[in-house]
Amino acid sequence: MSISESGSPHAVSTSPTQSYLAQVGGISSKTTKALKPFSTGDIKILLLENVNSTAINIFKNQGYQVEFYKTSLPEDELIEKIKDVHAIGIRSKTKLTSKILQHAKNLVTIGCFCIGTNQVDLEYAGKAGIAVFNSPFSNSRSVAELVIAEIITLARQLGDRSIEMHTGTWNKVSAKCWEIRGKTLGIVGYGHIGSQLSVLAESMGMNVIYYDVTMIMALGNSKQVETLDDLLQRADFVTLHVPATAETKNLLSTPQFAAMKDGAYVINASRGTVIDIPALIEAMKAGKIAGAALDVYPHEPAKNGEGLFSNQLNGFAEELCSLRNVILTPHIGGSTEEAQSAIGIEVATSLTKYINEGNSLGAVNFPEVSLRDLDLDQENSVRVLYIHQNVPGVLKTVNNILSNHNIEKQFTDSRGDVAYLMADISEVDQTDIKSLYEQLEQTPYKIATRLLY
Ligand SMILES: NC(=O)c1ccc[n+]([C@@H]2O[C@H](COP(=O)([O-])OP(=O)(O)OC[C@H]3O[C@@H](n4cnc5c(N)ncnc54)[C@H](O)[C@@H]3O)[C@@H](O)[C@H]2O)c1
Numbered sequence: 001m002s003i004s005e006s007g008s009p010h011a012v013s014t015s016p017t018q019s020y021l022a023q024v025g026g027i028s029s030k031t032t033k034a035l036k037p038f039s040t041g042d043i044k045i046l047l048l049e050n051v052n053s054t055a056i057n058i059f060k061n062q063g064y065q066v067e068f069y070k071t072s073l074p075e076d077e078l079i080e081k082i083k084d085v086h087a088i089g090i091r092s093k094t095k096l097t098s099k100i101l102q103h104a105k106n107l108v109t110i111g112c113f114c115i116g117t118n119q120v121d122l123e124y125a126g127k128a129g130i131a132v133f134n135s136p137f138s139n140s141r142s143v144a145e146l147v148i149a150e151i152i153t154l155a156r157q158l159g160d161r162s163i164e165m166h167t168g169t170w171n172k173v174s175a176k177c178w179e180i181r182g183k184t185l186g187i188v189g190y191g192h193i194g195s196q197l198s199v200l201a202e203s204m205g206m207n208v209i210y211y212d213v214t215m216i217m218a219l220g221n222s223k224q225v226e227t228l229d230d231l232l233q234r235a236d237f238v239t240l241h242v243p244a245t246a247e248t249k250n251l252l253s254t255p256q257f258a259a260m261k262d263g264a265y266v267i268n269a270s271r272g273t274v275i276d277i278p279a280l281i282e283a284m285k286a287g288k289i290a291g292a293a294l295d296v297y298p299h300e301p302a303k304n305g306e307g308l309f310s311n312q313l314n315g316f317a318e319e320l321c322s323l324r325n326v327i328l329t330p331h332i333g334g335s336t337e338e339a340q341s342a343i344g345i346e347v348a349t350s351l352t353k354y355i356n357e358g359n360s361l362g363a364v365n366f367p368e369v370s371l372r373d374l375d376l377d378q379e380n381s382v383r384v385l386y387i388h389q390n391v392p393g394v395l396k397t398v399n400n401i402l403s404n405h406n407i408e409k410q411f412t413d414s415r416g417d418v419a420y421l422m423a424d425i426s427e428v429d430q431t432d433i434k435s436l437y438e439q440l441e442q443t444p445y446k447i448a449t450r451l452l453y
């Protein structure tokens with residue numbers, strides 16, 4: 001976004017009212033000047049995928065214009081909508097590819113109201129000066145609890161017994177039904193979710209081993225193993241908690257299932273690409289794997305509805321559904337009231353702080369830069385936000401442009417090809433602002449400029 005795109009740079013309120021300060025609460029403190037990007041009423045936010053009402057409230061309290069949809073949008077509709085907005089909030093279903101993002105001429109920031117950010121072309125967004133935020137751990141506990149439930153459900157074949165009862169069949173069996181006490185849980189990926197799960201599993205009497213590409217401190221009595229194969233050979237239950245990357249694609253496939261114990265169980269609540277589902281089906285049919293719980297799939301429907309989980313979407317769907325002791329859930333690992341409400345607050349706050357103050361702490365694709373707030377009495381101060389290509393000589397040019405004013409504070413950082421400079425300058429006449437903006441916009445390595453005051 002540039003100030004010229006949304007009206008006059010002079011149409012700015014520099015002295016926040018008491019009611020405004022009361023509304024923003026944690027976002028700006030009472031003793032500091034609330035910076036606003038011209039009129040906050042000009043800011044347009046598009047929220048998809050039923051993002052929680054806590055987020056809508058935060059945005060509305062800021063005075064932003066909010067357009068809300070319960071579902072994701074088809075590509076052509078999304079391209080139309082994204083042309084106009086300054087921020088977009090999504091969850092895991094909306095793919096923000098370069099094809100879509102190239103139409104987003106006013107977009108300043110993207111909020112992923114979830115943990116995963118693989119649905120966004122992060123590199124393209126960074127190079128276009130769009131900061132992406134997520135919620136790194138607000139739903140981790142919910143996922144860990146779901147996995148605990150699935151471990152017991154698989155061990156006791158609860159899914160099958162329940163389906164049988166629903167269809168009138170009484171089938172009281174104990175064969176191949178187990179306690180989980182004393183069994184070994186193998187966790188692949190010992191990050192926020194994996195480590196939380198480790199603590200819960202141990203408290204229920206399980207032995208925990210884990211494999212991770214980095215060395216991570218073991219919680220409780222758990223033990224890190226050196227190779228994935230090591231884990232597969234020893235675990236009774238294997239659960240996946242890694243991100244979707246090129247390295248984790250089909251992390252479990254035919255050779256890995258073959259390496260597992262006979263009668264082991266598999267759980268995947270990470271991303272649908274991490275497990276080769278047709279290979280899992282074969283391993284289950286061969287009796288090698290005794291049960292599986294899947295929450296994520298290579299292709300997932302954009303909305304809720306009957307008949308959407310079909311062979312048309314994923315060629316294996318019918319065969320998978322026909323197998324016994326398979327728990328299938330519609331990507332609900334993080335879907336609890338607690339998690340969604342916390343994520344709504346966390347991500348909406350990050351977006352608001354970035355839009356209103358330029359503070360990029362927590363961005364996943366972008367230099368993380370923050371300046372302390374301006375005091376209320378710093379009336380003639382302007383905050384310069386300047387995103388540029390990370391090449392030599394830029395700072396010299398920029399500071400030359402700012403040099404007629406007092407630079408109160410300045411912070412710059414880079415990440416890959418992109419750098420971000422924040423500076424508070426004082427003694428700025430309102431009439432200077434337009435000229436400052438134009439000079440910064442004309443610099444050769446500029447990606448985006450915003451001036452807040
Ligand atoms: N089902 C759901 O609703 C749901 C909810 C939240 C998160 N998730 C997904 O769960 C996954 C894990 O989330 P998290 O918050 O614990 O992530 P995290 O970043 O905290 O932890 C991931 C761990 O995986 C490790 N790792 C990366 N590549 C690896 C590899 N090739 N082999 C072994 N370890 C590897 C990392 O070092 C890290 O410790 C993500 O894919 C996330 O998108 C799903």
Ligand SMILES: O=C(O)CC[C@@H](O)C(=O)O
Nearest residue numbers: 091092093114115116334
């Ligand atoms: O809520 C969602 O759509 C995604 C949940 C989960 O996969 C995440 O990445 O946090």
